[in-house]
Amino acid sequence: MEKKITNPWKWQDERGYVQAVEVKQVTGTLYCAGQAAVHPDGTSSDADMPTQLQLALQNLEQVIREAGYACSGIVRLTVYTTSSETFVNTCFEPYKEWAAKHGVQTAVTLMEVNALFETLNIEFEATVVI
Incomplete structure (x- = not known):
């Protein structure tokens, strides 16, 4: 796999994501x-x-690993949360630490939703390549 990151600016570097990920020879x-x-x-x-x-x-991580992939291959991640404010204030730093630990450089979208299943308040949807 060949992966190319596009970041026209520098500010996203501190936020733990990239603006675009191009993959070839997947x-x-x-x-x-x-x-x-x-x-x-x-x-x-x-x-x-x-x-x-x-x-x-x-x-x-478990789903990705058991499928034979690696977290470093995540190229698209959507974060669903019942409170963007709570996510930014309490989860953003731990997320960035997790991403750095696994070498994740991904295009991310954070989306606030009215509700998730039962008592859940955060959910991750990923596209991973190898």
Whole structure:
């Protein structure tokens, strides 16, 4: 796979994402369903958003890994949250740390929604290439 990052500006570097990702010579593409803070027994977490963030990211990692891909191959990530303000104030730094740890350079969209399933307040939908 050949990956090219396009960042016309520098400000996004501090925010943990890129403006565009071009991929060529891809041998596989994985489209991940929204991964949220759902425990292995299928129950939804009722914890606060930072706690749900950690579980949701663990679930995303597990799906990607078990499919034979790596988090560093995430090229598109949509973050659904019930509160953009809470995400920015309590989850943005942990997300950036997670992205740096896994070498994730992805185009990101943060979207506030009225509700997610049951008690969930954050969900990640990813496209991953290899």
